[in-house]
Amino acid sequence: METNLFWEQFTRSLAIVKKNIRIYYSKGPVIIFGLLVPFFLFLSFYIGRNMPAKALIPGLLGMTAFFTATSVGPAIVPWEARAKTLERLISSPVSIWTIFLGDVLSSFLFGALVSVFPIIVGLCIGVQIVNPLILGFGVVLATFCFASFSILLSAYPPTDTPASVMMLSSMIKFPLVFISGIFIPIEELPAWGKTISSISPLTYFTDLARYSISGKGYYPIELDLIVLAVFAIAFLVSAIKIHERTMQKRL
């Protein structure tokens, strides 16, 4: 009975995923914050610096996965609250978990699909991937983790203004990019920098990407995977719990 209910709700999450793909993947803020901003940020870092491709691709991959997987999630709830479609979802026979799992999965898919591009770019310019399986698994785990993080970003305050949530989430996302070993490898950071970087989930994905491409990372690969999984669960559970508590204020 419980398994049936779980499966039934999961299939309804997939209906929400389809709806999100149709509506939100082409929204302006998603394109700007998910694709254009990380692309130009990377260009500004890359141009004029003589760095080997092997050192660049993990950073580009980390930034792409992080920005794309966190670009869809924050937009959905405030957008739907404003359009009164959130009320339509809440009044249908789906749980809060079903709705937000659908939102996380649509963010995750966007992040995972776009993250394939820097890998293809790397392969085209001659970068060899030492551990493709770990990289593939890492991309899936990390984008799911970042997608859950993006839902957490829209949980509080319970606003119905998408621009406010996008601004607030950018204020959190940009500092994380600078402390996560994207531009400067973790081993080159000072001790205080290493400590700060250890609180960012992006650090562990960038480290995992470096390990997968160059064969060596700063942290043990098992630690990267475990920390990403723990962050993913913590973000998902806390995001849904906070949304449950604040939902009434949005309706």
Added chain:
Amino acid sequence: MPTENAVEVSNLTKHFGELVAVDHISFQVKKGELFGFLGPNAAGKTTTIRMLTGVIKPDDGAASVFGYGILREGLKTRQLMGIVPEMANAYVDLSAWNNLMLIGELYGVPKSLRRERATRLLKEFGLYERRNHLVRGYSRGMKQKLLLCMALINEPQILFLDEPTSGLDVESQRLIRDMIRDFNRNGVTVFLTTHNMDEANQLCDRIAIINRGKIAAIDSPERLRLRSSGLQSIEVSFDRGVDIEELSKFHGVNEAKKMGDKIRLYVDEPSEVIDKLLDFSRSKNLKIITLNTLAPTLEDVFLKLVKEG
């Protein structure tokens, strides 16, 4: 849990800060009934429907739909419902077809069945030709028809309709009312909120009048009219103008109103006042052109109850 009632509400209460939007209301809606929930703006109609459909949580009291508690068994209750909310909330960035497919999937309607039902509903409501157009370009009436299609895609046992004809042209209003009657005739229980007296009178088996969060009366439209004393009226017109003040002073007249070239007198006992009117016309050498007794309209009853509330 078998029950005779489609909806049972007991002491349902909702506060918004200091404001008591719904104040310990209790009522039942029988299976197959077309139940009207009538009230002025901000009376608590929409808050009640939003609680019953699981959108907001009540602060106190309990409610069940077909025997399932709205809080403990929310998924089961919502599975049985079709809902047309007050504010149009179809996805404007999706086509009508995709809106219907989404709602069908959310209610677990199998793919072939939801395609079949969506086609039939869109044809019935005259939207089939524009099924692939984005809802953004739809008129208010088309959106409202689409919302009804969305509410019906799961073939619900109960329909919650929050002001379904509000703001629509006469033709669309008539179409939607006819549709509501048809669904009800086919066994669907309907819970309809409206502030349109005529609509409630035409459609509903029973009406609850809510004002300031409290139920003022529940009964059939006819019984509500009959039980309202002091709302019977006499409409009279004379061949010359008369001083309305003089008529309002007659014993048994509660209120006198000028209505065009006629005067309406609200009375407790029409026959007594008619005698006085005949005496009055003779004494003033006036000729009575028309003299009618009128039963109270539902609007009269409503306004009286709202005023008392």
